[in-house]
Amino acid sequence: MNFDPIFLIGEFSLVALIVILTLVDAMRKPVFALLGSSAEITPDIESRNRQATWIAGIGLVIVAAVYFIFGKATSGESVSLLHDSLRAGGGVYIGKLAIIGAGILTILLSARYTMAQSIPAADYYLLLCFSLLGALTLIAAENFLMIFLSLEMMSIPIYALVGLKRYNSRVGESAIKYLLLGGLSSAFLLLGISFIYGMTGTLVVNDVLTHLSQVSQTVSSEMLLMGLGLVFIFVGLAFKVSLVPFHAWTPDVYEGAATPVTSFMSVAVKLAAFAVILKIFAGSLLFPAFDPLFSRLFAFFALLTIIYGNSVAIVQKNVKRMLAYSSIAHAGYMALALAPMGHNIEAVQAVLFYGIGYIAMNMLAFGVLVYLTYRDKYCETLEDLTGIARKYPGAAAVMSVAMFSLGGLPPAVGFVGKVQIFLQLINGKFYATAVIALLFSMVALYFYINVIVVMYMKEPEAEVANIDKKSMLPVWLTLGFSTLFILILGILPSPLMEWSLEWAKMLF
Amino acid sequence: MNNPFTDFIIGSGGIYTIAVVLLLFTLGGMTVLFRRTLLHMLMGVELMLNAVNLSFIYFSRLHQNHDGQILSLMIFVVAACEVAVGIAIIVHLFKRTGTISVETYTAERG
Numbered sequence: 096m097n098f099d100p101i102f103l104i105g106e107f108s109l110v111a112l113i114v115i116l117t118l119v120d121a122m123r124k125p126v127f128a129l130l131g132s133s134a135e136i137t138p139d140i141e142s143r144n145r146q147a148t149w150i151a152g153i154g155l156v157i158v159a160a161v162y163f164i165f166g167k168a169t170s171g172e173s174v175s176l177l178h179d180s181l182r183a184g185g186g187v188y189i190g191k192l193a194i195i196g197a198g199i200l201t202i203l204l205s206a207r208y209t210m211a212q213s214i215p216a217a218d219y220y221l222l223l224c225f226s227l228l229g230a231l232t233l234i235a236a237e238n239f240l241m242i243f244l245s246l247e248m249m250s251i252p253i254y255a256l257v258g259l260k261r262y263n264s265r266v267g268e269s270a271i272k273y274l275l276l277g278g279l280s281s282a283f284l285l286l287g288i289s290f291i292y293g294m295t296g297t298l299v300v301n302d303v304l305t306h307l308s309q310v311s312q313t314v315s316s317e318m319l320l321m322g323l324g325l326v327f328i329f330v331g332l333a334f335k336v337s338l339v340p341f342h343a344w345t346p347d348v349y350e351g352a353a354t355p356v357t358s359f360m361s362v363a364v365k366l367a368a369f370a371v372i373l374k375i376f377a378g379s380l381l382f383p384a385f386d387p388l389f390s391r392l393f394a395f396f397a398l399l400t401i402i403y404g405n406s407v408a409i410v411q412k413n414v415k416r417m418l419a420y421s422s423i424a425h426a427g428y429m430a431l432a433l434a435p436m437g438h439n440i441e442a443v444q445a446v447l448f449y450g451i452g453y454i455a456m457n458m459l460a461f462g463v464l465v466y467l468t469y470r471d472k473y474c475e476t477l478e479d480l481t482g483i484a485r486k487y488p489g490a491a492a493v494m495s496v497a498m499f500s501l502g503g504l505p506p507a508v509g510f511v512g513k514v515q516i517f518l519q520l521i522n523g524k525f526y527a528t529a530v531i532a533l534l535f536s537m538v539a540l541y542f543y544i545n546v547i548v549v550m551y552m553k554e555p556e557a558e559v560a561n562i563d564k565k566s567m568l569p570v571w572l573t574l575g576f577s578t579l580f581i582l583i584l585g586i587l588p589s590p591l592m593e594w595s596l597e598w599a600k601m602l603f
Numbered sequence: 604m605n606n607p608f609t610d611f612i613i614g615s616g617g618i619y620t621i622a623v624v625l626l627l628f629t630l631g632g633m634t635v636l637f638r639r640t641l642l643h644m645l646m647g648v649e650l651m652l653n654a655v656n657l658s659f660i661y662f663s664r665l666h667q668n669h670d671g672q673i674l675s676l677m678i679f680v681v682a683a684c685e686v687a688v689g690i691a692i693i694v695h696l697f698k699r700t701g702t703i704s705v706e707t708y709t710a711e712r713g
Contacts, residue, residue, distance in 0.1 A: 240674050247681045251688055258692045267696040271641060274689050278648035279635055285655040285678065286628060289671070293662035298670045 102169055102176055102183035105162040105191060106231060112154035113224045120147055120217035144216035148206045151220035152569075155202060155227075159195045162188055173601060179299045180241045181232060186597030190234045190370060193451045197363040198227045200458045200576065203569040204355040204465045211468070212353065214259055222252040222259070223359065230367040239288045239298040242371055243281070246335070249367060250277050253360055257352040269344075269351025276334065276344040284331025290324030300374060322388065328375060329392070335368040336426045339400040349419035350475075354468065357415065358461035361422045366450040369429055374602050376433060377443050394434035394528050400427030401532050405539040415475045417542060418460055421501055424539060425453055431532055432516045435523020440599050442519045447595035449512035452500070452584065456509055459497035459577035463490050466570045467562065480546065482555030487562070491550045493574045500581045502543035503536055507585040620661045627654035641696070641703040645689050652682045 100107065120143065166188025173185030201223065209216045229248030236242045254277060258270030292298055294317055295306040307325075310318050330341065337345040349357045376389060404424030411417035432445045467474035467483065467490060474480065484491035500507030513536065520529040584591045631654060634647025656675040663671025697703050 240670070240677060243674070244677060244681065247684070251681075251684050254685075254688050254692070258695065267692055267699060270692045271689065271696060274685065274692060275635060275641075275644050275648060278645075278685055278689075279632070279651070281681075282628070282631070282648060282651035282655060285652065286624075286658070288674075289624075289655050289658040289662060292659065292671055292674075293665065296662075296666035296668060298674065 099174070099176075101165060102174060103181070104165050105158060105188075105195075106228065108158045108161045109224060109228050109231065112151070112158060113221065113228070115154065116147065116150055116217060116221050116224065119150060120221075140213075140215075141210065144210055147217035147220050148202070148209070151224065152199070152202045152206070155195060155199050155224075159192060159199060162191050162195060166192065170597075175237065178238075179301075180238045181235045182237045182601065183235055185601045186594075186599070187235050187601045189594045189598040190366070190447070190601075191231050193454060194227065194230045194234070194363050194367060197359060197366075197454045197458065198223065200454075200462075200573045201355050201359040201363075203573040204358060204458070204462055205353075206569040207566050208353060208355050208465055208468065212260060214353065219256065219259055222256045226250075226252040226256070226359075227363070230363050233367045234370040236371070237300045237374070239292070239300065239303070242300075243285060243288065246284070246368070246371070247281060249364060250281070250335070253356070253364065256356045257348060257360075260351075260353040260356075265347075265351040269348045273344050273348045280331045280334030280341070282331075283327050283334070287324045287327030287329075287331060290320050290327065294321050294324070304375075325376075325389070326392075329372070329389075332368055332372050332375075333396065336365050336372070336430070337423050338396050338426055338430055339403045339423065342400070342403075342423050345423055346416050346419040349422065350413060350416045354415065354461050354465045354473075357419075358458050358465075361418075361461075362454040362457050365422070365426060365429075366454065369426075369446060369450055370602065372430075372433070373443050373446060373599075377602055390434055393430055394525060397427045397430035397434060398528060398531055400424065400430065401535050405535045408539065409542050411542070412478075413476050414464065414480060414546065415461075417546075418457070421539070421543075422457065424535075425449075425501070428513065428516055428532070428536075429453075431528070432519050434528065435519055435525055439519070439523075440596070442523075443599040443602055444592065444596045445512070445515040445519050447598050448515060448588075448591055451591060451595060452508035452512045452581070455577040455580040455584075456497055456500040456507075458573060459493055459581065460501065462570060462573045462577065463494040463497065466490050466567060466574065477546070477549050481549050481553045484551045485555075490574075493578050494550060495547045496578050496581055498543040498546050500585070502540045504540070505585065506582065508581045508588065508591070509585075511585060511588040617661070617665070621658070624654050624658040624661075627651075627657065639705045641693050641705065644705075645686060645693070649682060649686065652678055 169184040170186065170188060171184070173182055173187070175181070176183055202220065205216075205219065205223075208214075209219055226249050229245045229250070229252070232241065233245035233249055236245050254270055254274040257273055258266055260266045288298070291303055295303050297303060297306070307321065310321055334341040334344075349361065352360065376393075401424050404420045404422075404427055408417050408420035408424065411420060429446050429449050432442045432449075435442060464474050467479065467487070480494075496507065500509035503509045503513040517529055517533065520526075520532070628651050631647045631650030631652075634650060635644045636647075638644055638647065656678055659671040659675040659678070663669060663675075693703055
């Protein structure tokens with residue numbers, strides 16, 4: 096078994112970053128004193144926090160650079176590593192870069208937020224890095240053992256991250272709710288895996304898929320258990336991407352968690368979990384025994400998710416909660432492209448395109464909420480956003496871009512993503528599904544546009560608070576990058592299409 | 604495809620193992636859904652994971668390879684991590700509210 100460490104150099108560098116972060120904080124005083132801005136260095140919490148922020152931020156940028164350089168270098172061939180545990184090389188680095196990018200954007204959003212809310216920054220970034228590592232191995236995993244381990248490595252730090260915010264009574268509740276339902280979902284996933292393993296005797300995804308393709312179409316106990324296994328795996332993963340009816344945790348957890356954590360959860364975790372769903376089910380729809388069943392299953396759950404997410408989002412007064420329901424609905428759109436899949440690489444590409452675009456949109460929307468949060472006042476409700484356009488025209492403008500993109504209006508990347516998904520539906524002759532989904536994305540426009548109306552056309556009821564603008568530079572970096580990403584790729588989407596196609600090839 | 608293992612499972616007692624697994628799994632799931640104490644709910648999750656462990660070990664023996672047993676060891680590790688985080692959150696909640704009953708935590712809905 097030859098093992099070339101160059102294929103995992105990105106993961107190794109992320110592990111190195113985690114070790115450095117741990118050791119430096121364990122010394123309990125600022126080691127990199129130069130990076131602190133105060134002239135007089137004292138080992139206080141704030142300078143430790145600042146140091147952790149710098150290390151995590153710079154470290155992750157380096158990790159991203161490593162992924163970019165070595166990912167490009169190894170993009171030609173893809174190899175199986177560690178006895179078919181991970182597939183590296185090829186286009187998978189696109190996905191890894193997207194997830195690392197989401198991590199960097201999250202750190203930029205958190206830099207100010209952790210200090211203002213006195214969250215212990217070193218713990219926070221450490222957990223974030225662990226979760227990133229899990230997400231990165233998850234999208235490269237091609238063995239059910241690795242899928243399970245990465246999924247847990249991604250989720251368990253998030254449970255802790257949700258609970259890390261202090262001074263808020265709802266935090267513990269959302270954290271424990273997320274943990275219990277997360278545990279439930281991984282139990283379902285494992286039960287599914289155990290049935291599949293029992294029928295095939297192997298844990299390697301590709302071997303399992305070959306086995307599945309040979310299952311006869313006549314009803315047999317083997318087909319029954321295999322089908323049951325696949326359904327359980329689907330249920331376990333549907334929890335993670337919050338498809339209705341497995342969405343119960345989403346609104347509470349998204350609302351209760353610190354806003355940067357929410358943004359990370361809603362994009363990186365979702366994208367990685369979707370990559371696994373695609374890996375397992377993109378192929379299985381080829382298989383005669385299960386094709387019609389899963390096609391209908393996906394269409395049904397996706398429609399249910401879109402209808403529920405969009406209709407409940409309308410009545411929300413809290414923007415964070417509204418965005419949580421909108422994120423449920425978006426999971427529905429992504430799952431919609433799974434229905435006509437039938438080993439169709441373009442459908443996979445459409446999902447990945449939407450997933451990567453969704454990173455920028457959601458980061459932007461939550462980033463504006465982070466921007467408008469100051470010390471003890473959270474910006475969460477529509478009232479908090481009322482009339483902010485006068486005082487913060489920049490924030491209002493980028494929030495409008497985010498809302499346009501989430502609502503699927505041109506010229507944003509969300510529009511291109513939706514068009515691709517609906518094209519796939521029409522190509523696959525799912526006309527009724529397409530019409531219903533389109534109808535409900537019209538409904539969704541109401542609450543997205545409502546945010547813009549509230550920001551621009553209403554007078555603020557209370558006085559809009561002052562924000563220390565200088566300290567908001569990192570947040571502006573996130574906002575600026577996401578806005579450019581949305582607008583440029585919304586107008587010229589071909590590079591993102593190529594990237595997602597390259598990644599999609601890896602999932603077959 | 605005629606899988607010899609399928610006949611074995613259905614034919615000679617394997618079905619009972621699967622039945623026990625499903626029974627334990629359902630009991631765990633019901634515990635999570637219907638018990639009103641956080642610690643019990645956490646135990647319910649553990650019960651579900653252990654049911655899965657049983658299933659993996661049985662299938663591993665059936666196929667005469669070690670993948671299933673390795674996975675079940677990994678499940679132990681991961682379950683321990685999950686409990687560690689879970690207990691930490693529960694202790695935090697208990698310190699804060701003085702109770703670990705779920706009814707107190709239904710502040711947010713809708």
